[in-house]
Amino acid sequence: xxxxxxxxxxxADVAKEAGxxxxxxxxxxxxxxxxxxxxxxxxxxxxxRLGYRRNLVARALVTKRSRTLGVVSFxxxxxxxxxxxxxxxxxxxxxxxxVSIVSLKTIDSDNVRDAIGxxxxxxxxxxxxxxxxxxxxxxxESLPAGMPAVAVEGAHHGGVxxxxxxxxxGARLATRHLLEQGHDTVWHITGPADWLETEGRIEGWRAVLxxxxxxxxxxxxxxxxxxxxxxxxxxLAAMKGVTxxxxxxxxxxxxxxxxxxxxxxxxxxxxSVVGFDDIPESEFFSPPLTxxxxxxxxxxxxxxxxxxxxxxxxxxxxxxxxxxxxxxVRSSTAPVG
Amino acid sequence: xxxxxxxxxxxADVAKEAGxxxxxxxxxxxxxxxxxxxxxxxxxxxxxRLGYRRNLVARALVTKRSRTLGVVSFxxxxxxxxxxxxxxxxxxxxxxxxVSIVSLKTIDSDNVRDAIGxxxxxxxxxxxxxxxxxxxxxxxESLPAGMPAVAVEGAHHGGVxxxxxxxxxGARLATRHLLEQGHDTVWHITGPADWLETEGRIEGWRAVLxxxxxxxxxxxxxxxxxxxxxxxxxxLAAMKGVTxxxxxxxxxxxxxxxxxxxxxxxxxxxxSVVGFDDIPESEFFSPPLTxxxxxxxxxxxxxxxxxxxxxxxxxxxxxxxxxxxxxxVRSSTAPVG
DNA sequence: GAGATCAATGTGAACGCTAACAGTTACGTT
DNA sequence: AACGTAACTGTTAGCGTTCACATTGATCTC
Numbered sequence: 001x002x003x004x005x006x007x008x009x010x011x012a013d014v015a016k017e018a019g020x021x022x023x024x025x026x027x028x029x030x031x032x033x034x035x036x037x038x039x040x041x042x043x044x045x046x047x048x049r050l051g052y053r054r055n056l057v058a059r060a061l062v063t064k065r066s067r068t069l070g071v072v073s074f075x076x077x078x079x080x081x082x083x084x085x086x087x088x089x090x091x092x093x094x095x096x097x098x099v100s101i102v103s104l105k106t107i108d109s110d111n112v113r114d115a116i117g118x119x120x121x122x123x124x125x126x127x128x129x130x131x132x133x134x135x136x137x138x139x140x141e142s143l144p145a146g147m148p149a150v151a152v153e154g155a156h157h158g159g160v161x162x163x164x165x166x167x168x169x170g171a172r173l174a175t176r177h178l179l180e181q182g183h184d185t186v187w188h189i190t191g192p193a194d195w196l197e198t199e200g201r202i203e204g205w206r207a208v209l210x211x212x213x214x215x216x217x218x219x220x221x222x223x224x225x226x227x228x229x230x231x232x233x234x235x236l237a238a239m240k241g242v243t244x245x246x247x248x249x250x251x252x253x254x255x256x257x258x259x260x261x262x263x264x265x266x267x268x269x270x271x272s273v274v275g276f277d278d279i280p281e282s283e284f285f286s287p288p289l290t291x292x293x294x295x296x297x298x299x300x301x302x303x304x305x306x307x308x309x310x311x312x313x314x315x316x317x318x319x320x321x322x323x324x325x326x327x328x329v330r331s332s333t334a335p336v337g
Numbered sequence: 338x339x340x341x342x343x344x345x346x347x348x349a350d351v352a353k354e355a356g357x358x359x360x361x362x363x364x365x366x367x368x369x370x371x372x373x374x375x376x377x378x379x380x381x382x383x384x385x386r387l388g389y390r391r392n393l394v395a396r397a398l399v400t401k402r403s404r405t406l407g408v409v410s411f412x413x414x415x416x417x418x419x420x421x422x423x424x425x426x427x428x429x430x431x432x433x434x435x436v437s438i439v440s441l442k443t444i445d446s447d448n449v450r451d452a453i454g455x456x457x458x459x460x461x462x463x464x465x466x467x468x469x470x471x472x473x474x475x476x477x478e479s480l481p482a483g484m485p486a487v488a489v490e491g492a493h494h495g496g497v498x499x500x501x502x503x504x505x506x507g508a509r510l511a512t513r514h515l516l517e518q519g520h521d522t523v524w525h526i527t528g529p530a531d532w533l534e535t536e537g538r539i540e541g542w543r544a545v546l547x548x549x550x551x552x553x554x555x556x557x558x559x560x561x562x563x564x565x566x567x568x569x570x571x572x573l574a575a576m577k578g579v580t581x582x583x584x585x586x587x588x589x590x591x592x593x594x595x596x597x598x599x600x601x602x603x604x605x606x607x608x609s610v611v612g613f614d615d616i617p618e619s620e621f622f623s624p625p626l627t628x629x630x631x632x633x634x635x636x637x638x639x640x641x642x643x644x645x646x647x648x649x650x651x652x653x654x655x656x657x658x659x660x661x662x663x664x665x666v667r668s669s670t671a672p673v674g
Numbered sequence: 675g676a677g678a679t680c681a682a683t684g685t686g687a688a689c690g691c692t693a694a695c696a697g698t699t700a701c702g703t704t
Numbered sequence: 705a706a707c708g709t710a711a712c713t714g715t716t717a718g719c720g721t722t723c724a725c726a727t728t729g730a731t732c733t734c
Contacts, residue, residue, distance in 0.1 A: 008482075010690055021714045026692060034712055053481070057397045057460040058690035062719045066394060068437070068459070076426070082419045089413070089440050098459055100405070100437045103426050122405070122435055123394040144390070145345075226621040251618060258621040281588060284563040284595040286623040347720055358684045363722065371682055395720035399689045 009050040018046035029054055060123055068098040069307065070119030072112060073130040076103040078224070079279050080296060081130055084152060087300020088128060095308055100124060107131050112139035120144040126307045128152065132196045148310035150303050153196050161310065163302045163321045167200025168207070170292040170325035174246045174274045175208040177290070177327065181272060182336040183244035185209060188219040189232040189256065191248040201248050201276065222252050229255025236271075237263040243271055243336050250275035250282045253289055257332070261286070268334035278328055290333040293326035346387040355383035366391055397460055405435040406644065407456030409449060410467040413440040415561070416588075416616050417633060418467055421489060424637020425465060432645055437461060444468050449476035457481040463644045465489065469533045485647035487640050490533050498647065500639045500658040504537025505544070507629040507662035511583050511611040512545040514627070514664065518609060519673040520581035522546060525556040526569040526593065528585040538585050538613065559589050566592025573608075574600035580608055580673050587612035587619045590626055594669070598623070605671035615665055627670040630663035 011029075015022040020043060027035050028043040035043075046052075060066040069092050073081050081103075089099045100122060102115040112131055116139065119127055126148035129140060140160050143149050151162040178186045188205045191198035202219060209216045220235065222228035229252030236242050237260055247253035253275030260267055267273055267287055275282060275291035282289040302321050309317075348366075352359040357380060364372050365380040372380075383389075397403040406429050410418050418440075426436045437459065439452040449468055453476065456464055463485035466477060477497045480486050488499045515523045525542050528535035539556060546553045557572065559565035566589030573579050574597055584590035590612030597604055604610055604624055612619060612628035619626040639658050646654075 012690080022690090023692080023715080024713060027713085030692085034710095036712065039712080053454070053458050055398075055460065055690055056458045057394055057403060058719090059692070060394045060719095061392075061398050061690080061721085062692045064719080075423075077416075077420050077423050079414075083414050086412075086414050086440060089438060090442070093439065098437050098439075098455070100435050101426060102430065102435075103423060105427070117390070118435070121390050121393045123392065145388075226618055230621055254618055254621050258623060258625075261623050281563055281591055281618060284567055284591050286595060286598050288595070349720080359720090360685080360722085361683060364683090367722085371680095373682065376682080392720055395689090396722070397689095398691085398720080399722045401689080 009052045010055070011052075014043065014046045014050055014052045017050055018043045065125055066098075066123040067096060068100050068122070068124050069304075070116070070122070070124035070127040071099055071101045071130065072115045072119070072127060073101065073103045074107050074133070074136075075105070076101070079277060080294070083296035084130055084300050084303075087297035088303055089300075090297075091301045091304035095304060097125070097304075097308075104131070107133045108135050109138040112136045113142060116143060116147070116149075120147060126150070126311050128303045128307060133194050134196065135194060148307055150307045150310070152299060152303060159318060161306050161317075161319045161321075163299055163306060163323070164196075165294045165296075165299060165323045165325055167197050167325075168204035170276060170294070170327075171201040171204025171246070172208050173325060173327040174276065174292050175205045177329070178244040178246065178272060178274060178333065179208065179212055179214070181244070181333055183272065184241075184336075185214045185217060186244045186246050187217050187236055187242055189222045189229060189245065189247045189252050190219045192223045193221065198248060205246055222248060224249050224251060226251045226255040226258075228252055230259045232256065233259025234263070236260075237265050244274075244333075245271060246274045246276075248276055250277045250279045250289060250291055253282070253291070253332075254285055257285055257287075257289075268332050272333040272336075274333060278326075283330065285332070287332050288330035290330045291328055293328050295323055295326070298323050346389045347392070348389075351380065351383045351387055351389045354387055355380045401460075402462055403435075403460040404433060405437050405459070405461050406641075407453070407459070407461035407464040408436055408438045408467065409452045409456070409464060410438065410440045411444050411470070411473075412442070413438070416614060417631070420633035421467055421637050421640075424634040425467075425640055426637075427634075428638045428641035432641060434462070434641075434645075441468070444470045445472050446475040449473045450479060453480060453484070453486075457484060463487070463648050465640045465644060470531050471533065472531055485644055487644045487647070489636060489640060496655060498643050498654075498656045498658075500636055500643060500660070501533075502631045502633075502636060502660045502662055504534050504662075505541035507613060507631070507664075508538040508541025508583070509545050510662060510664040511613065511629050512542045514666070515581040515583065515609060515611060515670065516545065516549055516551070518581070518670055520609065521578075521673075522551045522554060523581045523583050524554050524573055524579055526559045526566060526582065526584045526589050527556045529560045530558065535585060542583055559585060561586050561588060563588045563592040563595070565589055567596045569593065570596025571600070573597075574602050581611075581670075582608060583611045583613075585613055587614045587616045587626060587628055590619070590628070590669075591622055594622055594624075594626075605669050609670040609673075611670060615663075620667065622669070624669050625667035627667045628665055630665050632660055632663070635660050 011022045011025050014025045028040050092099050104111050128150045130152040132153035149160050153164045175186050220232040233256035275289045278291045278293040306319050348359045348362045351362045365377050429436050441448050465487045467489040469490035486497050490501045512523050557569040570593035612626045615628045615630040643656050
């Protein structure tokens, strides 16, 4: 005599309970129209009586669609990636998709390729790669065949769709603003080498200076951290004639602010400072930071749009979507003199 | 004549290519010992020749193990949750698990229950719920039968394992430090009501004051945002006799710093300020912030340990793991007078 | 050298679901 | 009354794995 095994009920159990075939149960679950209302009700009652839950793994096996999207990202602790992923997750769930995340400590082509490989085995319907370093590119070249994919900030790139914020324009906004305040030139603290953002911001900054016929000072290399900004700030404070600084992100700008304050340099009276990102804190820096705003949530949403389009319509169109940056003027910048 | 269908190769294809049975291929893939080296090599060669990738969905269907963990979290944009999730993901991947994330805009019992339900249908082997609000609790009571789960910061709670940072102790550290500096009492800006952290920090703060026989000022209610800190800071600046402020997180402490600076109150000369979290920025606030350090990465790691133990050994033991907080003294606190 | 043991391999049946098709019933139409 | 048509329901065959169990040799033991 078999004891009543308390295993999870499956479709066949519901079918028996409701006195229909398992296929009819399937139809009810998937909202197929051709089911008599009475039958539907009977099935639904059986479902709730048994506490049945559909098994998406089994469904995925036969439909070859998991309704799961993979996300590969670099350090999700940073504000930018974290916000982007949040946007991705919200948009994905709204569209009925799950999100499976792999976040990498170090980015190189192999890492990214492996991560995408794992996700492919897991059966994701597509991947978004939030890895704004040059070194991540190669991995995007060798995607598993037919895998829909979209890159964040991989704008220049070859055969894969990409969504990005216009870094060059953001840097232009920042630099132009400073020039309009009457500053002679603008010093720049960059992000780490190899990052696309770093390059774009340098490019925009340099372009504005050159167009205005201003001297282009040697940029100081940072790494996004407040400490890097702090150190750059110390160097800059020791130099003559520095009146305007454009830091490649808000955290470094914070470091600059700190360094200048320690050196007795007043912001914005003596030196103006602009950041990039508009993190929630920057409004409350001392002084509140003028900065470039990035709409990460929009980036996340667009990623999902592009990706779903690719999943639904095949890998036909490679899209390139650019989100414009905003600029918010606060109290860390002022007319010179 | 059938055109050569370019579908993904499956185990049977590899088997044919290597001249073995599909079962042998399975053994090779799963590192089963009883396979002759020569056979193994032949299979491996066939795998790479065909570009075969195992199908984890099919595997999950039969093993009833997806090697995927679900994470339900509130606003993953906040530093705490983001860091915790990062820790979780790293630890999970090291243990060979994927992480599927659902991040909720608003926390209530139904939301959390739904999220867990989705994850259950998707076949996750366990869930970690990073939802440190009271309102999330009820959902943990009614987990799908037999679903391994662990809560972050649900310490007091009933039938489910939990990992948390000792909030009370953290608040004690902060308050005691301020008292030791000779301050008469300490004002507290709280997190939003309903949060466990909020309650723990209030409790620790109040306890130290009461033990020392000091007056316990009415706490000011915040919401973790810098703006809330700013507003509380303004109120406090307008009051007489305030010399020490304990903000329930670093972002609010930043707002306080800003408000005090606008009001011409010097920190730490006139008022000392302590925060909570030790976000990367706080070292560079003006002045650098004395704060309680939380090791979110450790929390994430412990979550996975507890969860995996539960998955492997059955739902036997409900564990309660508490991570001690640290305290870092910087320049926002000083002896009174 | 016969039987036992063990490593290496193969066979068939699940796992829980959906797709494709095959019935069945009810209802108009001519 | 015969037929077509539409709405509804059931049957069968996979999806790509792993599991449980044969089956085969080879090696060992006394």
